[in-house]
Amino acid sequence: MNALRRFLRGRAKRAATVACAAVLLPGAAAYAVTDSGSLGGPRSSFDPERARALVAEMTLDEKLSFVSGSADPDSIGEAGFVPGVPRLRIPPLRITDGPAGVRIGKPATALPVPVALASSFNDGLAKQYGSVLGGDARALGADVVLGPMMNAIRVPLGGRNFETFSEDPLVTSHIAAAEVSGIQSRGAMASVKHFAGNNQEQDRYSVDARIDDQALHEIELKPFKAAVDAGAASVLCSYNKVNGEQACGSSALLTDILRQQLGFQGWVMSDWYATQSTGSLVKGLDQEMPDSKFLGSALKSALGSGTIPMSALDTAVTRIVTQMGRFGLLDSPPPARPAQDPAAGAKVAQQVAEQGAVLLRNEGGTLPLSGAAGQNLALIGPTAKVPKVGGKGSSLVTPAHASSPLDTITARAGKGARVSYSQGVSEDYAALPAAQVSPQFPAAADGAITVAPSQVHQGTLDVPETGDYRFTADVSGPGVALLTVGGRAKAFIPGIPATLRVHLEAGKVPVTLGQLDGFANGDITAKLKWLTPTQAHQKFGEAVAAAKNAKTAVVFAYDDESEGIDRDSLSLPDYQSELISAVAAANPNTVVVLNTGSSVAMPWLGKTKAVLDMWYPGQQGAEATARLLYGDVAPSGRLTQTFPASLDQTPVGGKPEAYPGKDGTVQYSEGIQVGYRWYDKNSVRPLFPFGYGLTYTQFAYRDLSAAWRDGGLDVEFTLCNTGSAAGEEVPQVYLGASPEVKAPQAAKALAGYQRVKLAAGASARVKMRIDGNELTYWDTSAKSWRVGTGDRNVLVGPSAAVTPLSRSVRIS
Secondary structure (H helix, E strand, O other): HHHHHHHHHHHHHHHHHOOOOEEEEEOOOOOOOOOOOOOOOOOOOOOOOHHHHHHOOOHHHHHHOEEEEEOOOOOOOOEEEEEEEHOEEEOOOEEEEOOOEEEOOOOOOOOOOOHHHHHHHOOHHHHHHHHHHHHHHHHHOOOOEEHHHOOOOOOOOOHHHHHHOOOHHHHHHHHHHHHHHHHHHHHOEEEEEOOOOOOOOOOOOOEOOOOOOOOHHHHHHHHHHHHHHHOOEEEOOOEEEEEOEEEEHHHHHHHHHHHHHHHOOOOEEOOOOOOOOOOHHHHHOEEEEEOOOOOOOOHHHHHHHHOOOOOHHHHHHHHHHHHHHHOOOOOOOOOOOOOOOOHHHHHHHHHHHHHEEEEEHHHHOOOOOOOOOOOOOEEOHHHHOOOOOOOOOOOOOOOOOOOHHHHHHHHOOOOOOOOEOOOOOOOOEOOOOOHHHHHHOOEOOOOOOOEEOOOOOEEEEEEEEEEEEEEEEEOOOOOOOOEEEEEEEEEOOOOOOOOEEEEEEEEEEEEEEEEEEOOOOOOOEEEEEEEEEHOOOOHHHHHHHHHHHHOOOEEEOOOOEEEOOOOOOOOOOOOOOHHHHHHHHHHOOEEEEOOOOOOOOOOOOOHOOOEEEEEOOOHHHHHHHHHHOOOOOOOOOOOOOOOOOOOOOOOOOOOOOOOOOOOEEEEOOOOOOOHHHHHHOOOOOOOOOOOOOOOOOOOEEEEEEEEEEEOOEEEEEEEEEEEOOEEEEEOEEEEEEOOOOOOOOOOOEEEOOOEEEEEOOEEEEEEEEEHHHEEEEEEEOOOEEEOEEEEEEEEEOOOOOOEEEEEEEOOO
16 A cells, blocks of 8 residues: 555656656547448438338237247357247347357357456447457347446446446446447447446345436436447346336336437347336336246236237337347348458457556566566466456356466566466365255265255255355256355356355354246256365465565466355455465565456555456457566556455445345445545545556656637646656546535546557647536436536546646636
C-alpha cells in the first residue's frame, strides 16, 4: 500500500512539473473503430409488414413453436433451438452461449474474458472482439449469440464479475455497444443480458433486487440503452426479481422501460428456465427458453379460453420473425455461412489479452525481464503449466489449442536459459470416501451416486481438519447436480468442469446432493471428489526450493470464478497467498501473474517485486503473458473495477441486507454510489483504484482547457511521455457534481476516455468530445433525463484516484 501511495503521489507531482519534447504524434490520441467485414449483417430496409404477413399464414402450433425452445433433432451442441417453419421458408434458429467465445460442440476461438476486454479501454478492439464472436457463431451453425453481459460489477465477490465489463456505466456502455456492433456485423444476432439487476450469483434464481429508480437508470440500464441504440436484436431477461416483480414477467421492466423508454424493437428471451408464468407473454416476454413449460401447451390453453389474447402471441412471433428478416434469414437463399477463420480469431484474442492486462506493481523496474533475471526463472503454480483460458459456467469455451505459459516463456527466455517448473498448489483430487459421509450416500462400485429428479441425499460430512476444501463432481445424465457442503452450494452441469470451494472447521458439517430445480429431466449420476488442506500443501516445499535456486520466481496465481456461485472471500483459494509469501521469502525477486476474474486480496503485495493481472486471458494468454513479461509489448490495461483493501471496505461490506440479502431481498442501499463513487463519497482508500494501471514508462498531464459547446463539452490537454520507452496511456475525464441538482450525485463520474500511444519524450494534444448525455441525471419525479447545470469541475488524470488537472466549466 505504501508503494502505491508513493507511486500515486509521484505521478501527480510529475504531472505538475515535467516538461516534454514538443513532438505531436498525429492520430496517436485515439484508436479508430475497425470494421472487420460484414457477412449478412443487419439491414435497415427489411419491411416489418413481411414479417406480419408470414405470421398471419402460420398455424397456431407454428406460432407457438417460436415463443418457446425445443429439442434440435440435428443438434450442434447449441444452448437453444427454434425449429422455424419450412413450408414458409423460415429456417431454424440456433442460439449459442457467447460471452467469451461460441460454446457449441466444436472448437471455437476462446477469447479473453469480457472484463479483460473492458480493461483495454479500446472500443475499436471491442468491435473486433464481437466480430470474432459473430463470425464463429455463423461459421459453426448458430444464429444468436447470448451476450454480451452488461450488469454492473457491484459485489466484489460476484461469481460472474469476469463475464461482465465494469463498475462504471460509461465503460460498460461503450464496450458493449461496440461488441454488439461487431457481433451483428457478421450476421449473428446479439442477445444482450441480463435484464436486469443480475449483479450476484447467490440466490440469483429468487432474490429480489430492490433498486431505486435513479440508480436503476443511471447505473444498470445505461448500458442496455447503448446496446439498444447499437441495434441489438434481442434482450435476455434475468432470473431475479426487480423491485418485487420477476424480471422475465415485469411489464414495468420489459414494456414501460425497455420498449417505451429505451426504444427497443427486438424480442425478449428468457434466461434458461427463468420464465415463471404464462401471463409473462402479455407483460413483455416474447420467448421462453429452453423449453415450453409456460409458453407451450399452457399458453395454448390460455389462448383457447381467452385468458391470453391471440394478439399477444402474434406480436411476440412478429418481433422474432422481424429480426430474422432484418438479418437476412428470410432471404432466398439466406446469407451463406462464412468459413471459420481461426488465425484471425487468435490474432484478436492475443491483442485483447495484451491490451487488457493490467500491471499493478513494478518495483525497481523489475519488469520487463532482461539479463540474468530473464534467463534463470522458477515458474510456480498450476496455471503456469496448464493454461487458465476462461471462467466456468456457460461462458466456458474449449479452443482447438492453447499454449502453456511454461512453453512460451521457456521459448522466449532463449537458448541457454534455465526455466524450472513447480506446481506449488496440488490439484490432485481424490474420490470422496463413502465412509466420510454418514449415512453413506448410495453409490455403485465405481463411486457413482444416482439421483432422481425429486431426490435429495442428506448426510453429515466428517471434516478431518480445519481449512479450505475443494469439491467437484463428475455428472452425467439429463439434469444438473446440486451439491451443498456446510451451507455452500454449487451446481454441476454434465460436461462442464466446476469446483465448490468452502472453508470448513474440523468436525461434522451437513452435506446434501440433489438435482437443481427446473433442470431435472431424469435420473443423473454424480461421482464426488475432494481436495483436503493437507493434500493442497503437499507441493509447497518443492516450489520454495525452486525459487531459492532461481534469479526470478514467477508465481502464477488463479481463482475459479463461475456462473452459479459467488466467491466466499477475496482471498486467493487453496493457500495460494501462503505460497506466494513463502516463495517471496525465499526469493526477493518474485513476480506474480494473476489469472483471476475480479479483485483479490493481496496480503503478500509488499513482499513482491511485480504483479501482472492477466485475468482469464483466453487461448492466446500464454503468448501474451510471455510478450508482456519480456517487454515485447508494454502493459496498457487499466482496472474497470476498484480493488478493495478488504471486503469490509466496500459498498456492500458488513451489510447483509446489501449482500447477499435478507429474507430474499437485497437492498441496493448505495444507490448511484457504485464502485469508485462510493470510495470518493466515503473517503475510503482502495488497494488499487478504478482506472489504475502501470506500464514501462511514465506520463505527465498539463494545460487543460474545457468549454461548453453545442450541448456537450470540448476537453483538451497535453499528454507527455516523460520516460525512456514508448508506451500507451489511458487518460480519463471525470465530471464533478452539479451545484444546482438536489438528487444524489457522484463527487465525480467518468465522462470520457481515450487510448494514446506516445514515443519516449513525445507529447500529444489530446482532444475529447464529452457527449451531452454524460452531463445528465435521472429525475425520478419527472421520469426523464435532466442536464446538471451550473459550475461543474472537469478533472483529468490516469485513474479515479489521481486527477492532476482540473478546471470549472459553466454548464447551462
